[in-house]
Amino acid sequence: xxxxxxxxxxxxxxxxxxxxxxxxxxxxxxxxxxxxxxxxxxxxxxxxxxxxxxxxxxxxxxxxxxxxxxxxxxxxxxxxxxxxxxxxxxxxxxxxxxxxxxxxxxxxxxxxxxxxxxxxxxxxxxxxxxxxxxxxxxxxxxxxxxxxxxxxxxxxxxxxxxxxxxxxxxxxxxxxxxxxxxxxxxxxxxxxxxxxxxxxxxxxxxxxxxxxxxxxxxxxxxxxxxxxxxxxxxxxxxxxxxxxxxxxxxxxxxxxxxxxxxxxxxxxxxxxxxxxxxxxxxxxxx
Amino acid sequence: xxxxxxxxxxxxxxxxxxxxxxxxxxxxxxxxxxxxxxxxxxxxxxxxxxxxxxxxxxxxxxxxxxxxxxxxxxxxxxxxxxxxxxxxxxxxxxxxxxxxxxxxxxxxxxxxxxxxxxxxxxxxxxxxxxxxxxxxxxxxxxxxxxxxxxxxxxxxxxxxxxxxxxxxxxxxxxxxxxxxxxxxx
Numbered sequence: 001x002x003x004x005x006x007x008x009x010x011x012x013x014x015x016x017x018x019x020x021x022x023x024x025x026x027x028x029x030x031x032x033x034x035x036x037x038x039x040x041x042x043x044x045x046x047x048x049x050x051x052x053x054x055x056x057x058x059x060x061x062x063x064x065x066x067x068x069x070x071x072x073x074x075x076x077x078x079x080x081x082x083x084x085x086x087x088x089x090x091x092x093x094x095x096x097x098x099x100x101x102x103x104x105x106x107x108x109x110x111x112x113x114x115x116x117x118x119x120x121x122x123x124x125x126x127x128x129x130x131x132x133x134x135x136x137x138x139x140x141x142x143x144x145x146x147x148x149x150x151x152x153x154x155x156x157x158x159x160x161x162x163x164x165x166x167x168x169x170x171x172x173x174x175x176x177x178x179x180x181x182x183x184x185x186x187x188x189x190x191x192x193x194x195x196x197x198x199x200x201x202x203x204x205x206x207x208x209x210x211x212x213x214x215x216x217x218x219x220x221x222x223x224x225x226x227x228x229x230x231x232x233x234x235x236x237x238x239x240x241x242x243x244x245x246x247x248x249x250x251x252x253x254x255x256x257x258x259x260x261x262x263x264x265x266x267x268x269x270x271x272x273x274x275x276x277x278x279x280x281x282x283x284x285x286x
Numbered sequence: 287x288x289x290x291x292x293x294x295x296x297x298x299x300x301x302x303x304x305x306x307x308x309x310x311x312x313x314x315x316x317x318x319x320x321x322x323x324x325x326x327x328x329x330x331x332x333x334x335x336x337x338x339x340x341x342x343x344x345x346x347x348x349x350x351x352x353x354x355x356x357x358x359x360x361x362x363x364x365x366x367x368x369x370x371x372x373x374x375x376x377x378x379x380x381x382x383x384x385x386x387x388x389x390x391x392x393x394x395x396x397x398x399x400x401x402x403x404x405x406x407x408x409x410x411x412x413x414x415x416x417x418x419x420x421x422x423x424x425x426x427x428x429x430x431x432x433x434x435x436x437x438x439x440x441x442x443x444x445x446x447x448x449x450x451x452x453x454x455x456x457x458x459x460x461x462x463x464x465x466x467x468x469x470x471x
Contacts, residue, residue: 029459036416036431036462039409043385043432045326046334050318053335054311057342061307167294226357228436263295263359264316 034218038135130202130266131259132211132241133232139215143237146252149183149190150242156180164189166203166265173284174272184242196255196271203264210268211248212257213237222258222275224282229260231275258282295358303349314342317359320433321366324443327428328370329382337373341366360435360442367443383417383428408466415465416458422450423458430455 134140157180161168164186170176177191177199188202188209202209212232219230238254241247255271258278267285272278293301293312301309321341325334345365352361387410416427429440430451437455441448 029456029463032459032463032466033431035412036427037434039412040432040434042387042409043327043413044387045323045385047319047322048335050315053318053322053339053342054314057314057339057346058307058311060339060343061310061346167297223436226436226438228434 033221034135037221041132130209130261131268133219133230134211134213135218136213136215139234140213140237142235142253143239143250147249149181149188149240149251150249151185152181152183152190154179155182160189160191164201166201168201169285171199171269171281171284172286173281184240198270200268200270202266209241209266211239211241212254213239220275222279224258224260224279225262225285227260227262229258229279229282231278232257232259233275296354299349299352299354299358302346310346313358317362320359321362324363324366324433325370326385327383327432328367328425329374330370331382333373337369338366341369344369357439360439363433363435363439363443364445367445383413383424385413385432387413411466412462415462418465419458419461422454423461426451426454427458427462 155163157176160180160182163182166189168189170191174193174197177193179192181190181192182188183190188200190201191199200210214232214234214236217233219232222229222231232254233256235253235255236257237250238252238257239248239250242249256274256278257268257270258272258275259266259268260282261267267282269278269282272281293309295313295316298309298313298316302313318338321338322334325337325341330337341362345362348365352358387406416424419427425444426440429435429443430437435443437448437451440446440455441451444451446454
Protein backbone atom coordinates (compact mmCIF):
# COMPACT_ATOMS: atom_id res chain seq x y z
CA UNK A 1 0.00 0.00 0.00
CA UNK A 2 2.91 2.35 -0.55
CA UNK A 3 2.19 5.55 -2.34
CA UNK A 4 4.36 4.85 -5.34
CA UNK A 5 1.99 2.13 -6.59
CA UNK A 6 -0.02 4.75 -8.33
CA UNK A 7 1.48 8.15 -8.90
CA UNK A 8 -1.79 9.65 -10.08
CA UNK A 9 -2.96 10.59 -6.62
CA UNK A 10 0.26 12.06 -5.33
CA UNK A 11 -0.08 15.50 -6.76
CA UNK A 12 -3.20 17.26 -5.56
CA UNK A 13 -2.39 20.37 -7.53
CA UNK A 14 -2.41 18.27 -10.67
CA UNK A 15 -6.18 18.02 -10.39
CA UNK A 16 -6.65 21.54 -11.61
CA UNK A 17 -5.24 20.62 -14.98
CA UNK A 18 -7.75 17.81 -15.33
CA UNK A 19 -10.63 19.53 -17.05
CA UNK A 20 -13.11 16.82 -16.11
CA UNK A 21 -13.10 17.79 -12.48
CA UNK A 22 -12.78 21.57 -12.72
CA UNK A 23 -16.42 22.19 -12.05
CA UNK A 24 -16.60 19.71 -9.25
CA UNK A 25 -13.75 21.37 -7.41
CA UNK A 26 -15.50 24.71 -7.43
CA UNK A 27 -18.13 23.46 -5.07
CA UNK A 28 -18.17 21.04 -2.18
CA UNK A 29 -19.44 17.50 -2.16
CA UNK A 30 -21.55 17.70 0.96
CA UNK A 31 -24.54 16.06 -0.69
CA UNK A 32 -22.76 13.02 -2.05
CA UNK A 33 -20.63 12.78 1.10
CA UNK A 34 -23.76 12.73 3.28
CA UNK A 35 -25.31 10.13 1.02
CA UNK A 36 -22.22 7.92 1.25
CA UNK A 37 -22.15 8.24 5.03
CA UNK A 38 -25.80 7.25 5.13
CA UNK A 39 -25.15 4.32 2.81
CA UNK A 40 -22.52 3.05 5.27
CA UNK A 41 -25.33 2.32 7.70
CA UNK A 42 -26.87 -0.07 5.20
CA UNK A 43 -23.76 -2.09 4.49
CA UNK A 44 -23.35 -5.48 6.06
CA UNK A 45 -19.83 -6.63 6.81
CA UNK A 46 -18.79 -9.73 8.73
CA UNK A 47 -18.83 -9.23 12.47
CA UNK A 48 -18.28 -12.40 14.49
CA UNK A 49 -18.94 -12.01 18.23
CA UNK A 50 -16.09 -9.85 19.58
CA UNK A 51 -15.67 -12.08 22.64
CA UNK A 52 -15.01 -15.08 20.36
CA UNK A 53 -12.46 -13.15 18.33
CA UNK A 54 -10.75 -11.94 21.49
CA UNK A 55 -10.62 -15.47 22.91
CA UNK A 56 -9.18 -16.86 19.66
CA UNK A 57 -6.49 -14.18 19.55
CA UNK A 58 -5.64 -14.75 23.19
CA UNK A 59 -5.36 -18.48 22.59
CA UNK A 60 -2.75 -17.80 19.95
CA UNK A 61 -0.79 -15.53 22.27
CA UNK A 62 -0.74 -17.76 25.33
CA UNK A 63 2.90 -18.32 26.37
CA UNK A 64 2.46 -22.10 26.21
CA UNK A 65 1.85 -21.95 22.52
CA UNK A 66 4.62 -22.08 19.96
CA UNK A 67 4.96 -18.65 18.40
CA UNK A 68 5.08 -19.88 14.83
CA UNK A 69 2.43 -17.97 13.02
CA UNK A 70 2.53 -20.11 9.95
CA UNK A 71 4.09 -23.47 9.32
CA UNK A 72 3.84 -22.90 5.57
CA UNK A 73 6.88 -20.87 4.45
CA UNK A 74 5.14 -19.71 1.30
CA UNK A 75 2.35 -18.19 3.31
CA UNK A 76 4.76 -16.47 5.68
CA UNK A 77 6.01 -14.29 2.91
CA UNK A 78 2.58 -12.83 2.47
CA UNK A 79 -0.10 -13.26 5.05
CA UNK A 80 0.81 -15.91 7.57
CA UNK A 81 -1.66 -18.74 7.41
CA UNK A 82 -4.66 -18.26 9.65
CA UNK A 83 -5.10 -20.57 12.57
CA UNK A 84 -7.75 -23.08 11.60
CA UNK A 85 -9.21 -23.16 15.11
CA UNK A 86 -12.54 -21.65 16.12
CA UNK A 87 -13.89 -20.87 12.70
CA UNK A 88 -17.21 -22.57 12.90
CA UNK A 89 -18.83 -21.03 15.96
CA UNK A 90 -17.96 -17.54 14.80
CA UNK A 91 -19.51 -18.13 11.43
CA UNK A 92 -22.66 -19.57 12.90
CA UNK A 93 -23.12 -16.66 15.25
CA UNK A 94 -22.25 -13.99 12.77
CA UNK A 95 -25.61 -13.93 11.10
CA UNK A 96 -27.42 -13.59 14.40
CA UNK A 97 -25.50 -10.49 15.36
CA UNK A 98 -26.52 -8.83 12.17
CA UNK A 99 -30.11 -9.73 12.71
CA UNK A 100 -29.96 -7.94 16.05
CA UNK A 101 -28.59 -4.80 14.46
CA UNK A 102 -31.19 -5.04 11.75
CA UNK A 103 -33.98 -5.28 14.29
CA UNK A 104 -32.86 -2.09 15.96
CA UNK A 105 -32.78 -0.24 12.68
CA UNK A 106 -36.28 -1.44 11.91
CA UNK A 107 -37.55 0.00 15.17
CA UNK A 108 -36.26 3.39 14.20
CA UNK A 109 -37.70 3.11 10.74
CA UNK A 110 -41.07 2.06 12.08
CA UNK A 111 -41.22 5.15 14.28
CA UNK A 112 -40.21 7.39 11.44
CA UNK A 113 -42.72 5.85 9.10
CA UNK A 114 -45.53 6.24 11.61
CA UNK A 115 -45.76 9.98 11.20
CA UNK A 116 -46.87 11.72 7.98
CA UNK A 117 -43.63 13.70 7.97
CA UNK A 118 -41.66 10.53 8.39
CA UNK A 119 -43.46 8.79 5.58
CA UNK A 120 -42.86 11.65 3.19
CA UNK A 121 -39.22 11.74 3.99
CA UNK A 122 -37.89 8.40 5.17
CA UNK A 123 -34.86 9.67 3.42
CA UNK A 124 -31.76 8.48 5.03
CA UNK A 125 -30.42 7.03 8.22
CA UNK A 126 -26.98 7.78 9.53
CA UNK A 127 -25.39 5.58 12.16
CA UNK A 128 -22.81 7.68 13.91
CA UNK A 129 -21.15 7.35 17.27
CA UNK A 130 -23.79 4.99 18.63
CA UNK A 131 -26.60 7.24 17.49
CA UNK A 132 -29.07 6.70 14.69
CA UNK A 133 -29.97 9.86 12.87
CA UNK A 134 -32.93 9.94 10.55
CA UNK A 135 -32.49 12.66 7.98
CA UNK A 136 -35.69 14.01 6.55
CA UNK A 137 -36.52 16.65 3.99
CA UNK A 138 -38.67 18.57 6.46
CA UNK A 139 -38.35 19.60 10.08
CA UNK A 140 -39.74 16.79 12.24
CA UNK A 141 -42.56 17.40 14.73
CA UNK A 142 -41.14 18.51 18.09
CA UNK A 143 -41.55 16.27 21.11
CA UNK A 144 -43.90 18.07 23.49
CA UNK A 145 -43.49 16.10 26.72
CA UNK A 146 -39.95 15.49 27.93
CA UNK A 147 -39.26 12.02 29.34
CA UNK A 148 -36.16 10.98 31.30
CA UNK A 149 -33.89 8.15 30.16
CA UNK A 150 -35.00 4.68 31.34
CA UNK A 151 -34.13 4.21 35.00
CA UNK A 152 -32.33 7.55 35.20
CA UNK A 153 -31.23 8.40 38.74
CA UNK A 154 -28.98 10.98 40.31
CA UNK A 155 -25.74 9.63 41.73
CA UNK A 156 -22.88 11.25 43.63
CA UNK A 157 -20.15 12.44 41.29
CA UNK A 158 -17.52 10.34 43.03
CA UNK A 159 -19.52 7.16 42.55
CA UNK A 160 -20.35 7.75 38.86
CA UNK A 161 -17.31 5.92 37.53
CA UNK A 162 -18.05 2.86 39.65
CA UNK A 163 -21.57 2.48 38.31
CA UNK A 164 -20.88 2.18 34.59
CA UNK A 165 -18.81 -0.28 32.59
CA UNK A 166 -16.53 2.25 30.91
CA UNK A 167 -14.14 5.06 31.92
CA UNK A 168 -15.77 8.41 32.69
CA UNK A 169 -14.29 11.62 31.34
CA UNK A 170 -14.92 15.24 32.34
CA UNK A 171 -14.49 18.30 30.09
CA UNK A 172 -11.91 20.51 31.80
CA UNK A 173 -13.48 23.58 30.14
CA UNK A 174 -16.67 23.16 32.16
CA UNK A 175 -15.20 22.10 35.49
CA UNK A 176 -17.04 19.79 37.83
CA UNK A 177 -20.66 19.16 36.86
CA UNK A 178 -23.57 20.31 38.98
CA UNK A 179 -24.82 16.75 39.23
CA UNK A 180 -24.65 13.42 37.44
CA UNK A 181 -27.03 10.60 36.58
CA UNK A 182 -26.79 6.96 35.58
CA UNK A 183 -29.46 5.40 33.34
CA UNK A 184 -30.58 2.07 31.97
CA UNK A 185 -28.65 -0.15 34.38
CA UNK A 186 -25.35 1.65 34.05
CA UNK A 187 -25.36 1.89 30.27
CA UNK A 188 -25.42 5.68 30.06
CA UNK A 189 -23.64 8.19 32.27
CA UNK A 190 -24.78 11.82 32.10
CA UNK A 191 -23.34 14.99 33.60
CA UNK A 192 -25.09 18.34 33.88
CA UNK A 193 -23.91 21.95 34.14
CA UNK A 194 -25.84 25.18 34.66
CA UNK A 195 -27.54 26.60 31.59
CA UNK A 196 -28.84 23.28 30.31
CA UNK A 197 -25.50 21.79 29.29
CA UNK A 198 -25.49 18.01 29.27
CA UNK A 199 -22.86 15.42 28.38
CA UNK A 200 -23.90 11.78 27.81
CA UNK A 201 -21.28 9.03 27.69
CA UNK A 202 -21.97 5.45 26.63
CA UNK A 203 -20.43 2.46 24.94
CA UNK A 204 -22.13 2.40 21.56
CA UNK A 205 -19.81 -0.01 19.81
CA UNK A 206 -22.32 -2.80 19.24
CA UNK A 207 -25.51 -0.99 18.45
CA UNK A 208 -26.99 2.47 18.77
CA UNK A 209 -28.49 3.80 21.98
CA UNK A 210 -29.98 7.09 20.88
CA UNK A 211 -31.89 8.13 17.85
CA UNK A 212 -32.41 11.60 16.48
CA UNK A 213 -34.60 13.00 13.81
CA UNK A 214 -33.50 16.04 11.91
CA UNK A 215 -34.58 18.07 8.93
CA UNK A 216 -32.33 20.54 7.12
CA UNK A 217 -29.73 21.68 7.89
CA UNK A 218 -28.26 18.19 8.09
CA UNK A 219 -25.43 17.22 10.41
CA UNK A 220 -22.14 18.89 9.66
CA UNK A 221 -18.94 16.88 9.81
CA UNK A 222 -16.25 18.45 11.96
CA UNK A 223 -13.06 17.34 13.69
CA UNK A 224 -13.25 16.82 17.44
CA UNK A 225 -10.12 15.89 19.37
CA UNK A 226 -8.61 14.40 16.22
CA UNK A 227 -11.59 12.25 15.28
CA UNK A 228 -14.62 12.87 13.11
CA UNK A 229 -17.55 14.40 14.93
CA UNK A 230 -20.92 15.66 13.83
CA UNK A 231 -22.58 18.94 14.69
CA UNK A 232 -26.37 19.11 14.79
CA UNK A 233 -27.01 22.82 14.84
CA UNK A 234 -30.77 22.90 15.35
CA UNK A 235 -33.21 21.68 17.97
CA UNK A 236 -34.36 18.16 17.17
CA UNK A 237 -36.36 15.26 18.61
CA UNK A 238 -34.21 12.85 20.60
CA UNK A 239 -35.10 9.31 21.62
CA UNK A 240 -33.56 6.29 23.25
CA UNK A 241 -33.45 2.63 22.23
CA UNK A 242 -33.61 0.35 25.29
CA UNK A 243 -31.36 -2.67 25.49
CA UNK A 244 -33.84 -5.09 26.98
CA UNK A 245 -36.47 -5.14 24.29
CA UNK A 246 -35.32 -2.54 21.76
CA UNK A 247 -38.18 -0.25 22.65
CA UNK A 248 -37.69 3.19 21.17
CA UNK A 249 -38.57 5.87 23.74
CA UNK A 250 -39.08 9.47 22.60
CA UNK A 251 -37.26 11.66 25.15
CA UNK A 252 -37.37 15.39 24.42
CA UNK A 253 -36.42 18.19 22.05
CA UNK A 254 -32.64 18.27 22.15
CA UNK A 255 -30.74 21.52 21.89
CA UNK A 256 -27.88 21.84 19.37
CA UNK A 257 -25.65 18.84 19.94
CA UNK A 258 -22.16 17.68 19.11
CA UNK A 259 -21.64 13.92 18.81
CA UNK A 260 -18.40 12.03 18.45
CA UNK A 261 -16.81 8.69 19.18
CA UNK A 262 -13.50 7.74 20.74
CA UNK A 263 -12.72 4.06 20.35
CA UNK A 264 -15.91 2.29 21.34
CA UNK A 265 -17.09 5.13 23.55
CA UNK A 266 -19.62 7.62 22.32
CA UNK A 267 -20.27 11.13 23.50
CA UNK A 268 -23.07 13.60 22.97
CA UNK A 269 -22.66 17.13 24.22
CA UNK A 270 -25.88 19.09 24.25
CA UNK A 271 -26.59 22.77 24.85
CA UNK A 272 -22.98 23.89 25.16
CA UNK A 273 -23.52 26.89 22.87
CA UNK A 274 -22.39 27.29 19.27
CA UNK A 275 -20.31 24.89 17.22
CA UNK A 276 -16.91 26.39 18.09
CA UNK A 277 -17.65 26.45 21.81
CA UNK A 278 -18.95 22.86 21.73
CA UNK A 279 -15.80 21.66 19.97
CA UNK A 280 -13.68 23.56 22.51
CA UNK A 281 -15.49 21.82 25.36
CA UNK A 282 -15.23 18.44 23.64
CA UNK A 283 -11.51 18.91 23.09
CA UNK A 284 -11.04 19.45 26.81
CA UNK A 285 -12.37 16.02 27.76
CA UNK A 286 -9.95 14.33 30.16
CA UNK B 287 -14.97 -8.48 33.28
CA UNK B 288 -16.11 -5.12 34.50
CA UNK B 289 -12.58 -3.95 35.12
CA UNK B 290 -11.66 -4.94 31.56
CA UNK B 291 -14.36 -2.94 29.89
CA UNK B 292 -13.77 0.11 32.05
CA UNK B 293 -10.10 0.39 31.06
CA UNK B 294 -9.36 3.03 28.51
CA UNK B 295 -7.17 2.16 25.52
CA UNK B 296 -3.98 3.50 27.04
CA UNK B 297 -4.40 1.53 30.24
CA UNK B 298 -5.25 -1.63 28.29
CA UNK B 299 -2.16 -1.15 26.13
CA UNK B 300 0.04 -0.55 29.16
CA UNK B 301 -1.18 -3.72 30.81
CA UNK B 302 -0.85 -5.67 27.56
CA UNK B 303 2.75 -4.54 27.26
CA UNK B 304 3.30 -5.91 30.73
CA UNK B 305 2.03 -9.27 29.48
CA UNK B 306 -1.55 -9.06 30.75
CA UNK B 307 -3.39 -11.07 28.08
CA UNK B 308 -6.79 -10.36 29.65
CA UNK B 309 -6.19 -6.66 29.05
CA UNK B 310 -5.32 -7.34 25.43
CA UNK B 311 -8.37 -9.55 25.08
CA UNK B 312 -10.52 -6.60 26.15
CA UNK B 313 -8.81 -4.40 23.58
CA UNK B 314 -9.42 -6.97 20.83
CA UNK B 315 -13.10 -7.25 21.74
CA UNK B 316 -13.40 -3.47 21.67
CA UNK B 317 -12.01 -3.12 18.15
CA UNK B 318 -13.18 -6.39 16.63
CA UNK B 319 -16.22 -5.04 14.78
CA UNK B 320 -14.35 -2.09 13.29
CA UNK B 321 -11.42 -4.29 12.27
CA UNK B 322 -13.72 -6.75 10.49
CA UNK B 323 -15.52 -3.96 8.71
CA UNK B 324 -12.22 -2.44 7.61
CA UNK B 325 -10.81 -5.74 6.34
CA UNK B 326 -14.00 -6.56 4.43
CA UNK B 327 -14.27 -3.12 2.90
CA UNK B 328 -10.64 -3.02 1.84
CA UNK B 329 -10.92 -6.36 0.06
CA UNK B 330 -10.43 -9.29 2.44
CA UNK B 331 -13.76 -10.80 1.41
CA UNK B 332 -14.49 -14.19 2.94
CA UNK B 333 -11.14 -14.13 4.66
CA UNK B 334 -11.82 -11.03 6.74
CA UNK B 335 -11.99 -13.09 9.94
CA UNK B 336 -8.59 -14.66 9.34
CA UNK B 337 -7.05 -11.34 8.35
CA UNK B 338 -8.38 -9.68 11.48
CA UNK B 339 -7.18 -12.41 13.79
CA UNK B 340 -3.74 -12.24 12.21
CA UNK B 341 -3.70 -8.46 12.49
CA UNK B 342 -4.50 -8.61 16.20
CA UNK B 343 -1.76 -11.17 16.80
CA UNK B 344 0.73 -8.98 14.92
CA UNK B 345 -0.45 -5.85 16.70
CA UNK B 346 0.27 -7.53 20.04
CA UNK B 347 3.75 -8.57 18.97
CA UNK B 348 4.50 -5.04 17.73
CA UNK B 349 2.81 -3.24 20.57
CA UNK B 350 6.14 -1.95 21.82
CA UNK B 351 6.41 0.16 18.66
CA UNK B 352 3.08 1.85 19.33
CA UNK B 353 3.60 5.45 20.42
CA UNK B 354 1.86 5.69 23.79
CA UNK B 355 -0.70 8.47 23.97
CA UNK B 356 -1.43 8.48 20.25
CA UNK B 357 -4.76 7.01 19.10
CA UNK B 358 -4.82 3.23 18.91
CA UNK B 359 -7.55 2.99 16.28
CA UNK B 360 -5.62 4.19 13.17
CA UNK B 361 -2.50 2.33 14.30
CA UNK B 362 -4.42 -0.92 14.51
CA UNK B 363 -6.36 -0.32 11.28
CA UNK B 364 -3.11 0.28 9.44
CA UNK B 365 -2.05 -3.24 10.39
CA UNK B 366 -5.44 -4.56 9.29
CA UNK B 367 -5.10 -2.68 5.99
CA UNK B 368 -1.60 -4.08 5.49
CA UNK B 369 -2.72 -7.63 6.18
CA UNK B 370 -5.61 -7.17 3.75
CA UNK B 371 -3.24 -5.78 1.14
CA UNK B 372 -0.87 -8.74 1.58
CA UNK B 373 -3.78 -11.13 1.17
CA UNK B 374 -5.17 -9.59 -2.00
CA UNK B 375 -1.70 -9.33 -3.49
CA UNK B 376 -0.82 -12.93 -2.69
CA UNK B 377 -4.11 -14.08 -4.17
CA UNK B 378 -3.46 -11.97 -7.24
CA UNK B 379 -6.88 -10.46 -7.17
CA UNK B 380 -8.45 -7.07 -7.15
CA UNK B 381 -9.28 -5.73 -3.71
CA UNK B 382 -13.02 -5.76 -4.06
CA UNK B 383 -15.32 -3.96 -1.71
CA UNK B 384 -16.66 -7.01 0.10
CA UNK B 385 -19.89 -5.79 1.58
CA UNK B 386 -23.49 -6.18 0.65
CA UNK B 387 -26.45 -3.93 0.94
CA UNK B 388 -28.41 -4.86 4.03
CA UNK B 389 -31.74 -6.56 3.41
CA UNK B 390 -33.11 -4.28 6.11
CA UNK B 391 -33.99 -1.66 3.60
CA UNK B 392 -36.43 -3.92 1.78
CA UNK B 393 -38.63 -3.98 4.83
CA UNK B 394 -38.62 -0.32 5.69
CA UNK B 395 -41.73 1.82 5.53
CA UNK B 396 -44.15 -1.00 4.67
CA UNK B 397 -46.88 1.51 3.90
CA UNK B 398 -44.72 3.15 1.27
CA UNK B 399 -43.25 0.27 -0.71
CA UNK B 400 -42.68 2.44 -3.75
CA UNK B 401 -40.65 5.06 -1.91
CA UNK B 402 -38.71 2.30 -0.17
CA UNK B 403 -37.92 0.64 -3.48
CA UNK B 404 -36.72 3.92 -4.96
CA UNK B 405 -34.48 4.55 -1.97
CA UNK B 406 -33.08 1.03 -2.07
CA UNK B 407 -32.45 1.29 -5.78
CA UNK B 408 -30.62 4.55 -5.25
CA UNK B 409 -28.40 2.93 -2.60
CA UNK B 410 -27.65 -0.03 -4.84
CA UNK B 411 -26.59 2.28 -7.66
CA UNK B 412 -24.38 4.34 -5.40
CA UNK B 413 -22.74 1.23 -3.95
CA UNK B 414 -22.13 -0.13 -7.43
CA UNK B 415 -20.58 3.19 -8.45
CA UNK B 416 -18.25 3.03 -5.43
CA UNK B 417 -17.28 -0.53 -6.38
CA UNK B 418 -16.36 0.65 -9.86
CA UNK B 419 -14.15 3.53 -8.75
CA UNK B 420 -10.44 3.27 -9.53
CA UNK B 421 -8.76 1.50 -6.62
CA UNK B 422 -7.18 4.54 -4.95
CA UNK B 423 -10.33 6.60 -5.12
CA UNK B 424 -12.36 3.68 -3.83
CA UNK B 425 -10.06 3.13 -0.88
CA UNK B 426 -10.13 6.81 0.03
CA UNK B 427 -13.92 6.99 -0.21
CA UNK B 428 -14.34 3.77 1.78
CA UNK B 429 -12.09 5.00 4.60
CA UNK B 430 -13.58 8.46 4.77
CA UNK B 431 -17.27 7.66 4.47
CA UNK B 432 -17.90 3.96 5.04
CA UNK B 433 -15.42 3.66 7.90
CA UNK B 434 -15.87 7.27 8.97
CA UNK B 435 -12.18 7.96 9.44
CA UNK B 436 -10.80 11.50 9.37
CA UNK B 437 -8.45 12.57 6.58
CA UNK B 438 -5.48 12.22 8.91
CA UNK B 439 -6.57 8.76 10.07
CA UNK B 440 -7.12 7.68 6.48
CA UNK B 441 -3.61 8.83 5.59
CA UNK B 442 -2.19 6.79 8.46
CA UNK B 443 -4.28 3.68 7.74
CA UNK B 444 -3.53 3.60 4.01
CA UNK B 445 0.04 4.88 4.50
CA UNK B 446 -0.49 7.68 2.02
CA UNK B 447 0.50 11.36 2.20
CA UNK B 448 -2.37 13.55 3.39
CA UNK B 449 -2.48 15.31 0.02
CA UNK B 450 -3.10 12.00 -1.70
CA UNK B 451 -6.02 11.29 0.61
CA UNK B 452 -7.52 14.68 -0.14
CA UNK B 453 -7.08 14.46 -3.89
CA UNK B 454 -8.20 10.82 -4.18
CA UNK B 455 -11.29 11.56 -2.10
CA UNK B 456 -12.18 14.56 -4.23
CA UNK B 457 -11.67 12.68 -7.46
CA UNK B 458 -13.77 9.83 -6.17
CA UNK B 459 -16.60 12.10 -5.04
CA UNK B 460 -16.54 13.96 -8.33
CA UNK B 461 -16.70 10.70 -10.24
CA UNK B 462 -19.52 9.39 -8.09
CA UNK B 463 -21.54 12.53 -8.62
CA UNK B 464 -21.03 12.21 -12.35
CA UNK B 465 -22.11 8.58 -12.22
CA UNK B 466 -25.18 8.79 -10.05
CA UNK B 467 -26.01 12.50 -10.05
CA UNK B 468 -27.09 14.46 -7.04
CA UNK B 469 -30.41 13.52 -5.60
CA UNK B 470 -30.53 14.47 -1.97
CA UNK B 471 -29.33 18.05 -2.26
